[in-house]
Amino acid sequence: MKDIKPNEKLQLAFISFIQRVLSEGDFVATYKYALLNAIADICIEKLDVSTNESLKIEHSLLAEKILQLYWHHAMPFSNLKSGADALLKQNSGAQSKVISVLYECQQNNIRSLGQLKRSSYWNESYRAALNTLKTGPLWRLQILAKQEECFLYPHNKKPQYIELKPGIAACFRRFYDLVVYLSKNAWLQKIQSIKYNQALIGPQSKLESFLFGEDRQSLAKVKPLLVDLQKNQCFYCQKPFKNDVEIDHFIPFSRYSNDLAHNFVAAHRRCNNNKRDFLASYEHRDNWIESNLVKHNQVIESELSSYFDCSADQSIAVSNWAYEVARSNHAKLWHSIDTFVDSAPIAPVLTFKKKHGEREDKIETNKTEIIAELEPQLYYFPNLKIACGHFKTGDESDAEYMDIPDGVGKVDPNKHFFARASGNSMNGGKSPIFDGDLLLLEFITPESAGSLQNQTVAIERLDSAGDSQYLLRDIKKATDENGNSCYQLIAKNPDYETLVADESMKTFARLKKHLC
DNA sequence: AGGGGTGCTTGAGCACAGGT
């Protein structure tokens, strides 16, 4: 729930603005498509992006991302029919500066972006991208129909970063697929529209896969390593390989089209095909974290850093984002052949955690020392007021983490969460609940609820505006005046009247523990 | 009405000068 529900009006305004950028902006070169794509990528690659906060993105990070996005574009495009072989122009005038410098690097036998970063060509390429961004696209992206409209970030040229306005980063995360799809399509059309390119591209071409396709060749480097690390067993079914190994993108390539070294697992062809573009279940995700980001982190980094980006933080951030979106959309997660599980209700967000007593700077210097594990924390929803009075509107936005206090017993981050009581209707009986008390609740569904008789539950209903309202009450089965059985919602405080459950209400969570 | 020529505007590349 964290990060995924920016204000609905803002979401609509965001979508509308992105559409306008692509339709009303003037495009002579393709930089602005790349910039939009770069910002979207960075928003999902960063850990700790909060819903309503602004997000600073360093110009340097954008420049690196731009180089990454243009890397493939700087290779000569071959038209198989005509035999022509040349660089596609990405500017209506002279060739784009970024393409020119990357092309020069490739002509000097730099074969990957990782190699470029370690080479003497890096500085020049990086500066070209940075200068290009700062002289134009950063301040032109938000010029719509000749008018400057700073919806995404203010135009402040002094600091070395742009600052996405509150909620914008969350919108980029929520609508990542859409933004990338739209910007890449517009990018593709722009390249096709440049007259110089038309002779080269011809009437139909494989331009899209050339520009935005994956580098399949590099996967050959991954297979033997992963087969070895996985002890010749399929990542998903744990059964041995029989000449049927395929490399799977754990976070599907269709969802995130940058190859990250930690994102690969070896799987049976059948398992991989059956998984298709689904996210794997939480169980698989835990195993992936344990295997690729903890146990084999260093080996993967040393063996594959020449071919792929190797940031464990980036991988975990992308995985968090992908699972957040899945949960928000109630998507199914693939577990095994033709078997799926729910992504809702609450997926634990994984973060790296230091070993107890370890110094902070070790994270930077020695990643093998980092252990990835579920923090002993649960979600806390400060905006979710569980009413102890009358139904009260609240929402699940702005989730935070809260340490699990001692003595609460066994909890599951998939089910349990914290929220505050609001009001005094449950202030009575043996264990009164006061306004502001912390409640440990367990999410329930009609299927998982079991008998609720004599339990304290949070009930949810929708108000006339469509917002959710919540109320905490004891449940008791009773008989109404017509002799029909019904459920009474009883307040511990006798000053509050007993309500009868109706069809507009649903049980949302049961009270597991009341913490003062 | 439609085609072609002209001039203006815009976004981008590039060279250069001056400041830090």
Add this chain to the structure above:
DNA sequence: ACCTGTGCTCAAGCACCCCT
């Protein structure tokens, strides 16, 4: 050495006008 600002050039898009 690096950054920043300025001015020039170029190609494309567009509006306008004129001619057929």
